[in-house]
Amino acid sequence: MATQVPSISDSPPSAAALEKALAKTYVADARTALSAWLALELGRPLLLEGPAGVGKTDLARALAETLGRPLVRLQCYEGLDEGKALYEWDYAKQMLYTQLLRDSVAAQTQGAENIVDAVDRLAGAESAFFGKRFMIARPLLQVIESPTPVVLLVDEVDRADPEFEAFLLEILAENQVTIPELGTIKAAHPPLVVLTTNATRDMTDALRRRCLHAFLDYPPPSRELAILELRVPGIAKDLGDALVRFVHEVRALELRKAPSIAETIDWARALILLGASALDKELVSSTLGALLKHEEDRRKVEAHLPKLLEKSEKSPKTQT
Numbered sequence: 001m002a003t004q005v006p007s008i009s010d011s012p013p014s015a016a017a018l019e020k021a022l023a024k025t026y027v028a029d030a031r032t033a034l035s036a037w038l039a040l041e042l043g044r045p046l047l048l049e050g051p052a053g054v055g056k057t058d059l060a061r062a063l064a065e066t067l068g069r070p071l072v073r074l075q076c077y078e079g080l081d082e083g084k085a086l087y088e089w090d091y092a093k094q095m096l097y098t099q100l101l102r103d104s105v106a107a108q109t110q111g112a113e114n115i116v117d118a119v120d121r122l123a124g125a126e127s128a129f130f131g132k133r134f135m136i137a138r139p140l141l142q143v144i145e146s147p148t149p150v151v152l153l154v155d156e157v158d159r160a161d162p163e164f165e166a167f168l169l170e171i172l173a174e175n176q177v178t179i180p181e182l183g184t185i186k187a188a189h190p191p192l193v194v195l196t197t198n199a200t201r202d203m204t205d206a207l208r209r210r211c212l213h214a215f216l217d218y219p220p221p222s223r224e225l226a227i228l229e230l231r232v233p234g235i236a237k238d239l240g241d242a243l244v245r246f247v248h249e250v251r252a253l254e255l256r257k258a259p260s261i262a263e264t265i266d267w268a269r270a271l272i273l274l275g276a277s278a279l280d281k282e283l284v285s286s287t288l289g290a291l292l293k294h295e296e297d298r299r300k301v302e303a304h305l306p307k308l309l310e311k312s313e314k315s316p317k318t319q320t
Helices: 015-022 030-042 056-067 091-100 102-109 115-130 139-145 162-174 205-209 221-231 237-251 261-273 281-290 295-303 305-314
Strands: 046-049 071-075 087-089 135-137 151-155 176-179 183-186 192-197 212-215
Touching (some): 015 030, 030 046, 030 056, 030 192, 030 212, 046 056, 139 183, 162 176, 162 205, 221 261, 237 305
Parallel strands (some): 046 212
């Protein structure tokens, strides 16, 4: 759990103040900043929905950095269960203690008439092996037990099974978890919970009811240019303009995977390393591997390359 350095108070006075503070590392639109601020003020989870690569995960990172909170990330995947998300027992440690204490166990069961009698004598001691001493805390329990407020990122929740959503409801609604051997543990400091989904499947109504919702899409060219200038300092304005307009035209094609904002940034850095000051057919063709991650997409873009370059050159300067 990495601690971030605080940059503003934990309760920005307004959505505009949060948007301004985020702008040091993240270019949010006003609606997204408002949703994040309301989630903070109301103590509600924030569900960020949208295509892959539009900045949902990065918004959680930026919120943690801006608020001066640690970021705890739970990456979801098919088959994820509470043993990986909440806690699990350290069975190796339990076995080691069992071996070390076998003389004590033998003394306690000495004279037992049968197995049932021996088990009854040990019944009072069994809880000692299911306490926090033998527990391995996973992300959700780390968040609940944190001595300071944190940002909990439940990333790509749509990749997990619907049953896992039901498991999350207690922490989303009550800021607490229930462990059979220990009872209910309530968070001393309610976390800011950010869930992301790429909409590969629909979220259950129960989860949606407990969250505020924000949809993040690919940004308009003007905001993507602002992101590019923030993340790639020193990029020439003309090159940045042309690059963003070209990517915007590429996303309009029917591709297996449209370029993400991160891939736009990677491509810009690659072009700067090559000393580029403008886009041309040869340069774009030779560097498409930084922008596109599927060969079929690359072939499709290359087939349309002259038209894409022409359209990006003729496009007006980036508009909001």
